Amino acid sequence: MAKRARKQQKRRTETEPQLIRRLITPEGVPLNLQLASAGTRAGAFALDMVIILACLTLLTLLAVAAFFVARTRYPSVIAIIWLLGFFLLRNFYFIWFESGRRAATPGKRRANLRVVARDGGRLTGAAVVARNMMRELEVFLPLMFLGFGAAEGFVDRWTVALGLGWSCLFLFFPVFNRDRLRAGDLIGGTWVVESPKQDLGIDLVAHTGDRADLLMFSDAELSVYGQYELQRLEAVLRSDEEETIRTVADAIRGKLGRWDNVRDRAFLQSYYAQSRARFERNLLMGRRKRDKFDSSG
Incomplete structure (x- = not known):
């Protein structure tokens, strides 16, 4: 098992040497880290979104059930609870898991990724919050604006194009920088690195x-x-x-x-x-x- 993991690590190092970074810890110990590729990060994010959408579907079903149980007397209250639940879910899902010991969401764990601090120190809660709250500006707010705007009929084609361009700019941002960083990583001072499961030798x-x-x-x-x-x-x-x-x-x-x-x-x-x-x-x-x-x- 350990020998196979070392061979895989060696193969990744040979094929993607531009993603190897040398990190100096506060104790002065040099570590060679393999940054996650843009494709691997996209796959992990897609899996996390599937989980979020599944939870959102369950939340929606509960809201519909509550709507019928309340006999439509409190539709605005139910809608507010649904919107609040959606906000908490799409933001604190990432913050909750990345603040844990593994510093990774279920999607990142599946892809053997984790979040680390670029200065070699401990990953702080402030860094986790900063990197994930930026996702609200990068992706969710533009898409929500477009979705609700299109539903209400007050968004024209140019606004749609601008919103999609804004979202795509941030979605593909990791492809156009050498460290495969999101805008949130830049602000939070973090890297996403490969963390393959290994046995001690x-x-x-x-x-x-x-x-x-x-x-x-x-x-x-x-x-x-x-x-x-x-x-x-x-x-x-x-x-x-x-x-x-x-x-x-x-x-x-x-x-x-x-x-x-x-x-x-x-x-x-x-x-x-x-x-x-x-x-x-x-x-x-x-x-x-x-x-x-x-x-x-």
Whole structure:
């Protein structure tokens, strides 16, 4: 499984090198991230819209049922509740899911995508709200204006063309910039990156097993990072780049506050093996620390 994931990652890197970005975390650790392509993002968004439309259909059916139960005495109240529900659904659907641990909507999860901060820090609620509220101006408001305007008969052909042009400008905006950013990403300071499901490398632990017990780390030291950081550390050890290994080792030492007198590679190999063993023990007890910001592990 891990070998197949690495082959797929290598194939994507070879075919789309322009989508690889080097991100420096606040700890100074360099990470190579694969940005999501415009097509992948469009597919994820289409799936999310299908889910939203399904929920909207259910909301509409409930409104119709309430309309008949109320015997048409409160049609305006029912219409207001429907419009409010539609507003909350199309906006807070994205905000709710992207504010979670996975930082991804169901559509993004299906496409193995997630939202990250471009500065390498933690994805904040303000960034999530900013990037998603922009979608209201990009897509929903123009389309709603056109839809209601056409229904009432006060929108002419030029207004329709202008509204569609406005929507298409923002819809296809990711195609015309190198980072595949939406306007919301520009304002929120975010990227959408590929986050393929990976298993932590068993073969790497076997290779480093003879050195895993050279150093003994406390439980608090091993709990600093989560699965995401362990996968990044595995990639660093496999890359065998001395400069990267030195940078990552210094960053982890700075976090732990000791082990300055241990060689970089031996330090990282021991830390990786013991952290991975602790991670797997926690999995057996139903606890999964997804990344360094997750407090559940």
